[in-house]
Amino acid sequence: xxxxxxxxxxxxxxxxxxxxxxTGVNAKAEDAFLFDAYVKLDExxxxxxxxxxxxxxxxxxxxxxxNTPHGRNNTxxxxxxxxxxxxxxxxxxxxxxxxxxxxxxxxxxxxxxESGLIVASSDSSAPMYQHALATICLAEIYGMxxxxxxxxxxxxxxxxxxxxxxNEGGWRYQPHPSAGDISASVMQVMALRxxxxxxxxxxxxxxxxxxxxxxxxxxxxxxxxxxxxxxxPAGFARTGAGLVCxxxxxxxxxxxxxxAVKYLMDNAFAGKVEWMWYGxxxxxxxxxxxxxxxxxxxxxxxxxxxxKNWEKSGHAGDLxxxxxxxxxLGVPYRYLPIYQR
Numbered sequence: 001x002x003x004x005x006x007x008x009x010x011x012x013x014x015x016x017x018x019x020x021x022x023t024g025v026n027a028k029a030e031d032a033f034l035f036d037a038y039v040k041l042d043e044x045x046x047x048x049x050x051x052x053x054x055x056x057x058x059x060x061x062x063x064x065x066x067n068t069p070h071g072r073n074n075t076x077x078x079x080x081x082x083x084x085x086x087x088x089x090x091x092x093x094x095x096x097x098x099x100x101x102x103x104x105x106x107x108x109x110x111x112x113x114e115s116g117l118i119v120a121s122s123d124s125s126a127p128m129y130q131h132a133l134a135t136i137c138l139a140e141i142y143g144m145x146x147x148x149x150x151x152x153x154x155x156x157x158x159x160x161x162x163x164x165x166x167n168e169g170g171w172r173y174q175p176h177p178s179a180g181d182i183s184a185s186v187m188q189v190m191a192l193r194x195x196x197x198x199x200x201x202x203x204x205x206x207x208x209x210x211x212x213x214x215x216x217x218x219x220x221x222x223x224x225x226x227x228x229x230x231x232x233p234a235g236f237a238r239t240g241a242g243l244v245c246x247x248x249x250x251x252x253x254x255x256x257x258x259x260a261v262k263y264l265m266d267n268a269f270a271g272k273v274e275w276m277w278y279g280x281x282x283x284x285x286x287x288x289x290x291x292x293x294x295x296x297x298x299x300x301x302x303x304x305x306x307x308k309n310w311e312k313s314g315h316a317g318d319l320x321x322x323x324x325x326x327x328x329l330g331v332p333y334r335y336l337p338i339y340q341r
Contacts, residue, residue: 085101
């Protein structure tokens, strides 16, 4: 199969931002096109991405998992590692890492249970995290390849997410309804968003409940997002997650959006940040789609931090952290649907 750039551009939006749920584009996102020149991947950053990808590829095992502490049986980590190899154009059987992407895909397909749950280990403490990330990866690849086997697996994965949503609209760690938290819920929203954009049915009621839950996590006083609905302190990673959720659910004109962007810009580089790279992963996507001055300011700063961290070994040392950082640096490639405006 020859994969054309137009085919990639027509793929799903991983965290979605233009889909059946959207009714328009944020003016800030439109303005952001004016700033693309400020975030082009320079030669040093491109060399760094390719060097880090080489390390990721070399640590993969023949069965599609990774020879790292968290990459052997964790389908979420395997999904992230697979997607970071796709950031500059590889898909199963195509591109410099087509073989490795194909292996990662096969591992995820083989891990799916009859229920639709995509986990490789029965003792996972947070199976819905892993399931959502694996679902995103399947949707990403299906949107580019239209492979019927992936479609079947994707439908089953989406049905599970819909079935286990709590009546207040959120999700938690286990595959059964329970009071949600924003970290687990953002992943489910991303997965539903990606699947919907690739043509998989997602009930309107599921989306409506998710909107109510995410907005309920907003801390009006701090202008950021809390871990759970109804209170609690705002945090950097949680606010990045909340921003991505609202954008993915189509609420581009909601007044919460600029407040969340300001919170991220005030806290992204403010000393020690809790769950730093997890937060930057979400923030990079949310700020990219918001565009304008925040994105123009944010990307060069986070890029410089990553490149400095990679100076000695060429990667972050940890598979998951390296994958996040590759995906963050890879925004200017705009190959992955997550980065298609």
